[in-house]
Amino acid sequence: MVELPVSLPLALQNDGNLEIVFLGTGTAFARRLFQTNFLIIKGDVHVLVDFGMTGPQALQAVGLGAQDICTILPTHSHADHIGGLEYLSLLNRYMAVPAGAPKLKMIITDDYRPVLWDMSLRGGLEYNEENAEGKSLSFDDLYDSYAPAYVSNNPRKVFSIDYHGIKLELFGTNHIPGEAGTPNDAFITYGLLIDDRVFYSGDTKFDRELIDMYADRSEVMFHDASLTPNQVHAWIETLRSLPEDVRKKMYLVHTQDNVTDEDTALFAGLTKQGIRYIFPSV
Numbered sequence: 001m002v003e004l005p006v007s008l009p010l011a012l013q014n015d016g017n018l019e020i021v022f023l024g025t026g027t028a029f030a031r032r033l034f035q036t037n038f039l040i041i042k043g044d045v046h047v048l049v050d051f052g053m054t055g056p057q058a059l060q061a062v063g064l065g066a067q068d069i070c071t072i073l074p075t076h077s078h079a080d081h082i083g084g085l086e087y088l089s090l091l092n093r094y095m096a097v098p099a100g101a102p103k104l105k106m107i108i109t110d111d112y113r114p115v116l117w118d119m120s121l122r123g124g125l126e127y128n129e130e131n132a133e134g135k136s137l138s139f140d141d142l143y144d145s146y147a148p149a150y151v152s153n154n155p156r157k158v159f160s161i162d163y164h165g166i167k168l169e170l171f172g173t174n175h176i177p178g179e180a181g182t183p184n185d186a187f188i189t190y191g192l193l194i195d196d197r198v199f200y201s202g203d204t205k206f207d208r209e210l211i212d213m214y215a216d217r218s219e220v221m222f223h224d225a226s227l228t229p230n231q232v233h234a235w236i237e238t239l240r241s242l243p244e245d246v247r248k249k250m251y252l253v254h255t256q257d258n259v260t261d262e263d264t265a266l267f268a269g270l271t272k273q274g275i276r277y278i279f280p281s282v
């Protein structure tokens, strides 16, 4: 993995290598860091993974605006991951599309689509106008959706999609409620394996089974880490119990504002905003 500083504005195209840029690396409550949302860029294709309440400002910090975003992949319905979606969607429909841009594309499983629409997005998006059939706006009026294919449910739900050359494997994580025994009992939350080489834990409690499932397939693992014991996120102390070969490929993310490089001394490092993480073709 090569790390380069972001130059402004961040280019949403590259020479074809897989590139990951974190717009934010903080928790839901972070004030100094932006919330953990990131871009996957490869060739002419980009996917924005999550867009929380700090999303618009975080995009501005890399010289972009929401109208520049073509594709979104929401991992779960907490506001630090979808709190900017209404903004993104309305800006697309009322400003970008009339100016000639395509409709926003969303990568979302068939399981999660009705949950996201009915329980979070409808309230602000359904009633703006009537669609061409004279009905309230629906999910399909706002988004072209791409559903990852179901792969398996053992030991957790896994889906996959090849999105214009970016291979995405979505897996269920055990995040909320904290008492859920397995990812399949929990609120819908996903993590990702990107191009069969980069792991992103999504929001999750410490889950050794998940780490064991993906460690060998991952060159780099970006993992949720809380500096303090937490019911719904992985406490850094539990991550310190992992074997050294796993810790040495693990970059911590979704951290509190006061995280230091010292906290991450036993790991590959701390995930940083303003860095292009580039994975050259092998």
Ligand SMILES: [Zn+2]
Binding pocket: 076, 078, 175, 203
């Ligand atoms: Zn969450």
